[in-house]
Amino acid sequence: MILTLTTNPSVDRTVELDAPLERGAVQRAVRVSREAGGKGVNVSRALAMSGVRTLAVLPGDDDDPVLAGLRTVAVPFRNLPIGADLRTNTAITEADGTTTKINEPGPVLSSAQLDELLAVVVAESGGAHWLVLAGSLPPGVPPTFYTRVIGAVREAHGPSAPLVAIDSSGAPLSEGATGFHAPDLLKPNAEELAELTGIGTGHDLEEDHELAASACAVLVSSGVGAVLATLGSRGALLVTSAGAWHGTHSPVTARSTVGAGDSALAGYLLAHSAGELPENCLRQAIAHGSAAAALPGSTVPSLEQTTPAEVSITALTITLPVIEAHTGPGSGPTAQEER
Numbered sequence: 001m002i003l004t005l006t007t008n009p010s011v012d013r014t015v016e017l018d019a020p021l022e023r024g025a026v027q028r029a030v031r032v033s034r035e036a037g038g039k040g041v042n043v044s045r046a047l048a049m050s051g052v053r054t055l056a057v058l059p060g061d062d063d064d065p066v067l068a069g070l071r072t073v074a075v076p077f078r079n080l081p082i083g084a085d086l087r088t089n090t091a092i093t094e095a096d097g098t099t100t101k102i103n104e105p106g107p108v109l110s111s112a113q114l115d116e117l118l119a120v121v122v123a124e125s126g127g128a129h130w131l132v133l134a135g136s137l138p139p140g141v142p143p144t145f146y147t148r149v150i151g152a153v154r155e156a157h158g159p160s161a162p163l164v165a166i167d168s169s170g171a172p173l174s175e176g177a178t179g180f181h182a183p184d185l186l187k188p189n190a191e192e193l194a195e196l197t198g199i200g201t202g203h204d205l206e207e208d209h210e211l212a213a214s215a216c217a218v219l220v221s222s223g224v225g226a227v228l229a230t231l232g233s234r235g236a237l238l239v240t241s242a243g244a245w246h247g248t249h250s251p252v253t254a255r256s257t258v259g260a261g262d263s264a265l266a267g268y269l270l271a272h273s274a275g276e277l278p279e280n281c282l283r284q285a286i287a288h289g290s291a292a293a294a295l296p297g298s299t300v301p302s303l304e305q306t307t308p309a310e311v312s313i314t315a316l317t318i319t320l321p322v323i324e325a326h327t328g329p330g331s332g333p334t335a336q337e338e339r
Protein backbone atom coordinates (compact mmCIF):
# COMPACT_ATOMS: atom_id res chain seq x y z
CA MET A 1 0.00 0.00 0.00
CA ILE A 2 1.22 3.49 -0.81
CA LEU A 3 0.32 6.17 1.71
CA THR A 4 0.34 9.82 0.74
CA LEU A 5 0.24 12.86 3.00
CA THR A 6 -1.00 16.15 1.55
CA THR A 7 -0.91 18.75 4.31
CA ASN A 8 -2.24 21.51 2.02
CA PRO A 9 -4.77 19.96 -0.40
CA SER A 10 -6.83 22.00 -2.84
CA VAL A 11 -9.70 22.11 -5.21
CA ASP A 12 -7.88 22.50 -8.52
CA ARG A 13 -9.90 24.81 -10.74
CA THR A 14 -8.78 24.83 -14.37
CA VAL A 15 -9.85 27.68 -16.64
CA GLU A 16 -9.21 26.88 -20.32
CA LEU A 17 -8.62 29.73 -22.77
CA ASP A 18 -8.47 29.30 -26.53
CA ALA A 19 -6.24 32.38 -26.90
CA PRO A 20 -3.05 33.57 -25.18
CA LEU A 21 -3.56 34.94 -21.67
CA GLU A 22 -3.55 38.75 -21.68
CA ARG A 23 -2.70 40.57 -18.46
CA GLY A 24 -5.32 43.21 -17.57
CA ALA A 25 -7.83 42.06 -20.22
CA VAL A 26 -11.31 40.47 -19.92
CA GLN A 27 -11.14 37.05 -21.54
CA ARG A 28 -13.80 34.37 -22.02
CA ALA A 29 -13.06 30.84 -20.86
CA VAL A 30 -14.00 27.99 -23.16
CA ARG A 31 -14.22 25.48 -20.32
CA VAL A 32 -13.86 25.32 -16.54
CA SER A 33 -13.29 22.16 -14.53
CA ARG A 34 -12.66 21.25 -10.88
CA GLU A 35 -10.80 18.31 -9.41
CA ALA A 36 -9.55 17.25 -5.99
CA GLY A 37 -5.88 18.29 -5.98
CA GLY A 38 -2.67 18.71 -4.06
CA LYS A 39 0.47 16.77 -4.86
CA GLY A 40 -0.09 13.73 -2.62
CA VAL A 41 -3.77 13.62 -3.59
CA ASN A 42 -2.72 13.51 -7.27
CA VAL A 43 -0.25 10.68 -6.59
CA SER A 44 -3.01 8.70 -4.84
CA ARG A 45 -5.45 9.44 -7.68
CA ALA A 46 -2.98 8.20 -10.29
CA LEU A 47 -2.19 5.05 -8.29
CA ALA A 48 -5.86 4.28 -7.59
CA MET A 49 -6.65 4.64 -11.31
CA SER A 50 -4.15 1.88 -12.01
CA GLY A 51 -5.49 -0.43 -9.31
CA VAL A 52 -2.59 0.17 -6.87
CA ARG A 53 -3.63 0.19 -3.20
CA THR A 54 -3.26 3.68 -1.79
CA LEU A 55 -4.56 5.84 1.04
CA ALA A 56 -4.54 9.64 0.93
CA VAL A 57 -4.16 11.32 4.34
CA LEU A 58 -5.19 14.96 4.41
CA PRO A 59 -6.77 17.65 6.58
CA GLY A 60 -10.31 18.68 5.64
CA ASP A 61 -13.87 18.62 6.94
CA ASP A 62 -16.16 15.77 5.88
CA ASP A 63 -18.21 18.05 3.62
CA ASP A 64 -15.22 19.82 2.02
CA PRO A 65 -15.34 19.81 -1.82
CA VAL A 66 -11.85 18.22 -1.92
CA LEU A 67 -13.17 15.17 -0.08
CA ALA A 68 -16.30 15.12 -2.25
CA GLY A 69 -13.95 15.07 -5.27
CA LEU A 70 -12.02 12.12 -3.84
CA ARG A 71 -15.25 10.21 -3.21
CA THR A 72 -16.30 10.81 -6.84
CA VAL A 73 -13.10 9.23 -8.18
CA ALA A 74 -13.15 6.45 -5.54
CA VAL A 75 -9.78 7.30 -3.97
CA PRO A 76 -9.55 5.92 -0.41
CA PHE A 77 -8.70 8.68 2.08
CA ARG A 78 -8.47 9.44 5.77
CA ASN A 79 -9.24 13.05 6.63
CA LEU A 80 -8.68 15.10 9.76
CA PRO A 81 -11.51 17.63 10.28
CA ILE A 82 -10.08 21.14 10.85
CA GLY A 83 -13.16 23.39 10.98
CA ALA A 84 -11.98 25.47 7.99
CA ASP A 85 -12.28 25.40 4.22
CA LEU A 86 -9.40 23.97 2.19
CA ARG A 87 -7.99 26.19 -0.58
CA THR A 88 -8.79 26.55 -4.28
CA ASN A 89 -5.85 26.69 -6.70
CA THR A 90 -6.49 28.08 -10.16
CA ALA A 91 -4.75 27.04 -13.37
CA ILE A 92 -5.25 29.05 -16.55
CA THR A 93 -4.35 26.98 -19.59
CA GLU A 94 -3.82 28.35 -23.09
CA ALA A 95 -4.26 26.51 -26.38
CA ASP A 96 -0.51 25.83 -26.72
CA GLY A 97 -0.41 24.14 -23.30
CA THR A 98 1.09 27.13 -21.43
CA THR A 99 -0.22 26.99 -17.87
CA THR A 100 -0.38 29.85 -15.38
CA LYS A 101 -1.01 28.66 -11.84
CA ILE A 102 -2.22 30.68 -8.83
CA ASN A 103 -2.05 28.74 -5.57
CA GLU A 104 -3.79 30.00 -2.43
CA PRO A 105 -1.97 29.77 0.92
CA GLY A 106 -4.50 27.36 2.47
CA PRO A 107 -5.99 27.25 5.98
CA VAL A 108 -3.88 27.63 9.11
CA LEU A 109 -3.54 24.40 11.12
CA SER A 110 -3.09 24.59 14.89
CA SER A 111 -0.18 22.73 16.43
CA ALA A 112 -2.69 20.30 18.00
CA GLN A 113 -4.14 19.59 14.54
CA LEU A 114 -0.63 19.04 13.15
CA ASP A 115 0.11 16.58 15.96
CA GLU A 116 -3.12 14.73 15.15
CA LEU A 117 -2.23 14.61 11.45
CA LEU A 118 1.18 13.23 12.34
CA ALA A 119 -0.43 10.58 14.57
CA VAL A 120 -2.73 9.52 11.70
CA VAL A 121 0.26 9.15 9.36
CA VAL A 122 2.22 7.12 11.92
CA ALA A 123 -0.78 4.84 12.54
CA GLU A 124 -1.59 4.33 8.85
CA SER A 125 2.03 3.87 7.73
CA GLY A 126 2.23 0.56 9.62
CA GLY A 127 1.10 -1.44 6.60
CA ALA A 128 2.53 0.86 3.94
CA HIS A 129 5.38 0.11 1.55
CA TRP A 130 5.89 3.75 0.58
CA LEU A 131 4.99 7.01 2.30
CA VAL A 132 4.80 10.08 0.05
CA LEU A 133 5.11 13.52 1.69
CA ALA A 134 3.97 15.95 -0.94
CA GLY A 135 3.26 19.59 -1.59
CA SER A 136 3.60 22.83 0.31
CA LEU A 137 2.91 23.15 4.02
CA PRO A 138 -0.01 25.33 5.20
CA PRO A 139 0.85 28.79 6.59
CA GLY A 140 2.71 28.71 9.88
CA VAL A 141 3.72 25.03 9.73
CA PRO A 142 7.45 24.72 10.47
CA PRO A 143 9.43 23.71 7.35
CA THR A 144 10.92 20.85 9.38
CA PHE A 145 7.50 19.14 9.54
CA TYR A 146 8.36 16.51 6.91
CA THR A 147 11.57 15.64 8.76
CA ARG A 148 9.51 15.27 11.92
CA VAL A 149 7.07 12.94 10.16
CA ILE A 150 9.92 10.77 8.78
CA GLY A 151 11.53 10.57 12.23
CA ALA A 152 8.25 9.60 13.92
CA VAL A 153 7.38 6.96 11.28
CA ARG A 154 10.87 5.39 11.37
CA GLU A 155 10.90 5.40 15.16
CA ALA A 156 7.44 3.82 15.36
CA HIS A 157 7.99 1.08 12.77
CA GLY A 158 11.76 0.48 12.80
CA PRO A 159 13.01 -1.75 9.97
CA SER A 160 9.48 -2.28 8.64
CA ALA A 161 8.89 1.47 8.23
CA PRO A 162 7.83 2.43 4.71
CA LEU A 163 10.25 3.94 2.23
CA VAL A 164 9.75 7.70 2.13
CA ALA A 165 9.47 9.98 -0.89
CA ILE A 166 9.38 13.79 -0.70
CA ASP A 167 7.87 15.91 -3.47
CA SER A 168 7.82 19.50 -2.28
CA SER A 169 9.46 22.86 -2.90
CA GLY A 170 11.16 25.72 -1.03
CA ALA A 171 12.01 25.34 2.65
CA PRO A 172 10.09 22.06 3.30
CA LEU A 173 12.06 20.49 0.44
CA SER A 174 15.45 21.81 1.53
CA GLU A 175 14.80 20.91 5.18
CA GLY A 176 13.57 17.45 4.22
CA ALA A 177 16.24 16.65 1.65
CA THR A 178 19.21 15.84 3.80
CA GLY A 179 20.32 15.04 7.33
CA PHE A 180 19.77 11.99 9.49
CA HIS A 181 16.21 11.51 8.27
CA ALA A 182 16.98 11.92 4.56
CA PRO A 183 14.27 10.40 2.35
CA ASP A 184 14.63 7.29 0.19
CA LEU A 185 13.43 9.24 -2.84
CA LEU A 186 13.35 12.91 -3.71
CA LYS A 187 11.41 14.25 -6.71
CA PRO A 188 12.52 17.77 -7.57
CA ASN A 189 11.96 19.52 -10.89
CA ALA A 190 14.87 21.33 -12.57
CA GLU A 191 14.26 24.60 -10.74
CA GLU A 192 13.99 22.91 -7.34
CA LEU A 193 17.12 20.88 -8.05
CA ALA A 194 19.11 24.06 -8.78
CA GLU A 195 17.70 25.76 -5.69
CA LEU A 196 18.52 22.77 -3.49
CA THR A 197 22.08 22.22 -4.65
CA GLY A 198 23.19 25.62 -5.96
CA ILE A 199 24.23 23.75 -9.13
CA GLY A 200 22.95 25.17 -12.38
CA THR A 201 21.62 28.42 -10.89
CA GLY A 202 21.13 30.82 -13.78
CA HIS A 203 21.40 27.84 -16.14
CA ASP A 204 18.43 25.88 -17.44
CA LEU A 205 18.93 22.44 -15.93
CA GLU A 206 16.13 21.09 -18.15
CA GLU A 207 18.44 21.79 -21.10
CA ASP A 208 21.55 20.33 -19.51
CA HIS A 209 20.74 16.88 -18.17
CA GLU A 210 24.43 16.05 -17.52
CA LEU A 211 24.70 19.00 -15.14
CA ALA A 212 21.33 18.13 -13.63
CA ALA A 213 22.59 14.57 -13.03
CA SER A 214 25.61 15.98 -11.16
CA ALA A 215 23.24 18.00 -8.97
CA CYS A 216 21.23 14.81 -8.25
CA ALA A 217 24.49 13.03 -7.42
CA VAL A 218 25.28 15.67 -4.79
CA LEU A 219 21.98 14.86 -3.08
CA VAL A 220 22.63 11.11 -3.26
CA SER A 221 26.08 11.67 -1.74
CA SER A 222 24.53 13.54 1.13
CA GLY A 223 22.21 10.66 2.05
CA VAL A 224 19.14 10.72 -0.22
CA GLY A 225 18.44 7.16 -1.47
CA ALA A 226 17.49 8.14 -5.04
CA VAL A 227 16.63 11.31 -6.95
CA LEU A 228 13.96 11.34 -9.64
CA ALA A 229 14.35 14.76 -11.29
CA THR A 230 11.69 15.80 -13.79
CA LEU A 231 12.93 18.01 -16.64
CA GLY A 232 9.65 19.04 -18.31
CA SER A 233 9.56 18.19 -22.01
CA ARG A 234 13.25 17.17 -21.71
CA GLY A 235 12.31 13.96 -19.85
CA ALA A 236 13.60 12.95 -16.44
CA LEU A 237 16.63 11.61 -14.58
CA LEU A 238 17.04 8.89 -12.01
CA VAL A 239 20.21 8.95 -9.94
CA THR A 240 21.04 6.44 -7.20
CA SER A 241 24.40 5.38 -5.81
CA ALA A 242 24.18 2.34 -8.13
CA GLY A 243 23.72 4.26 -11.37
CA ALA A 244 22.23 7.19 -13.27
CA TRP A 245 19.82 7.24 -16.20
CA HIS A 246 18.25 9.89 -18.40
CA GLY A 247 15.08 9.26 -20.37
CA THR A 248 12.89 11.10 -22.84
CA HIS A 249 9.46 10.41 -24.33
CA SER A 250 8.63 10.94 -28.00
CA PRO A 251 7.02 14.40 -28.33
CA VAL A 252 3.46 14.83 -27.00
CA THR A 253 1.11 17.78 -27.39
CA ALA A 254 0.87 19.29 -23.91
CA ARG A 255 -2.58 20.46 -22.76
CA SER A 256 -1.81 21.08 -19.09
CA THR A 257 1.34 20.35 -17.14
CA VAL A 258 -0.47 20.56 -13.77
CA GLY A 259 0.03 17.26 -11.99
CA ALA A 260 2.56 15.93 -14.54
CA GLY A 261 5.32 15.74 -11.89
CA ASP A 262 2.96 14.02 -9.43
CA SER A 263 1.97 11.53 -12.13
CA ALA A 264 5.67 10.88 -12.85
CA LEU A 265 6.17 10.08 -9.17
CA ALA A 266 3.13 7.76 -9.22
CA GLY A 267 4.54 5.97 -12.30
CA TYR A 268 7.90 5.49 -10.55
CA LEU A 269 6.24 4.14 -7.38
CA LEU A 270 3.97 1.85 -9.35
CA ALA A 271 6.95 0.28 -11.19
CA HIS A 272 9.12 0.19 -8.06
CA SER A 273 6.36 -1.58 -6.13
CA ALA A 274 6.15 -4.14 -8.95
CA GLY A 275 9.87 -4.87 -8.41
CA GLU A 276 11.04 -3.27 -11.67
CA LEU A 277 14.69 -2.35 -12.34
CA PRO A 278 15.59 1.33 -11.74
CA GLU A 279 15.67 2.16 -15.47
CA ASN A 280 12.17 0.73 -15.88
CA CYS A 281 10.94 2.73 -12.89
CA LEU A 282 12.29 5.83 -14.67
CA ARG A 283 10.65 4.70 -17.92
CA GLN A 284 7.24 4.40 -16.24
CA ALA A 285 7.73 7.74 -14.46
CA ILE A 286 8.35 9.48 -17.79
CA ALA A 287 5.46 7.65 -19.44
CA HIS A 288 3.10 8.74 -16.66
CA GLY A 289 4.36 12.36 -16.68
CA SER A 290 4.02 12.65 -20.47
CA ALA A 291 0.53 11.15 -20.46
CA ALA A 292 -0.52 13.62 -17.73
CA ALA A 293 0.81 16.60 -19.70
CA ALA A 294 -1.32 15.55 -22.68
CA LEU A 295 -4.50 15.47 -20.53
CA PRO A 296 -6.49 18.61 -19.57
CA GLY A 297 -6.39 20.29 -16.13
CA SER A 298 -5.08 18.19 -13.24
CA THR A 299 -6.26 14.96 -14.86
CA VAL A 300 -3.92 12.07 -14.07
CA PRO A 301 -3.51 9.03 -16.34
CA SER A 302 -4.09 5.36 -15.66
CA LEU A 303 -1.37 2.84 -16.54
CA GLU A 304 -3.29 1.93 -19.72
CA GLN A 305 -3.13 5.55 -20.91
CA THR A 306 0.68 5.61 -20.71
CA THR A 307 3.13 4.62 -23.45
CA PRO A 308 6.37 3.37 -21.85
CA ALA A 309 7.47 1.93 -25.23
CA GLU A 310 7.82 5.57 -26.41
CA VAL A 311 10.48 6.29 -23.77
CA SER A 312 14.20 5.99 -24.58
CA ILE A 313 16.57 5.54 -21.66
CA THR A 314 20.33 6.22 -21.65
CA ALA A 315 22.66 5.20 -18.84
CA LEU A 316 24.92 8.06 -17.70
CA THR A 317 28.37 7.88 -16.19
CA ILE A 318 28.70 10.21 -13.26
CA THR A 319 31.04 10.33 -10.33
CA LEU A 320 29.34 10.70 -7.00
CA PRO A 321 30.98 13.57 -5.13
CA VAL A 322 31.87 12.70 -1.53
CA ILE A 323 30.14 15.35 0.57
CA GLU A 324 29.85 13.89 4.06
CA ALA A 325 29.48 10.52 5.73
CA HIS A 326 25.84 9.78 6.45
CA THR A 327 24.62 6.94 8.60
CA GLY A 328 20.94 7.74 8.91
CA PRO A 329 18.21 5.25 8.14
CA GLY A 330 17.54 6.84 4.79
CA SER A 331 21.12 6.60 3.62
CA GLY A 332 22.13 5.37 0.21
CA PRO A 333 20.77 2.46 -1.73
CA THR A 334 20.62 0.21 1.30
CA ALA A 335 17.49 1.98 2.51
CA GLN A 336 15.83 1.17 -0.83
CA GLU A 337 17.18 -2.34 -1.13
CA GLU A 338 16.75 -3.62 2.39
CA ARG A 339 13.12 -2.71 3.00
Ligand SMILES: O=P(O)(O)OC[C@@]1(O)O[C@H](CO)[C@@H](O)[C@@H]1O
Pocket residue numbers: 008010012036037038039042089101103134135136137169258259260261262298
Ligand atom coordinates in the same frame (compact mmCIF):
# COMPACT_ATOMS: atom_id res chain seq x y z
O1 LIG B 1 1.01 24.72 -3.48
P1 LIG B 1 1.65 23.36 -3.60
O2 LIG B 1 1.23 22.45 -2.47
O3 LIG B 1 3.12 23.41 -3.80
O4 LIG B 1 1.11 22.71 -4.95
C1 LIG B 1 -0.26 22.44 -5.09
C2 LIG B 1 -0.54 22.06 -6.52
O5 LIG B 1 -0.18 23.10 -7.43
O6 LIG B 1 0.22 20.92 -6.85
C3 LIG B 1 -0.51 20.05 -7.68
C4 LIG B 1 0.22 19.85 -8.96
O7 LIG B 1 1.49 19.36 -8.73
C5 LIG B 1 -1.88 20.66 -7.85
O8 LIG B 1 -2.86 19.66 -7.77
C6 LIG B 1 -2.00 21.65 -6.73
O9 LIG B 1 -2.85 22.73 -7.02
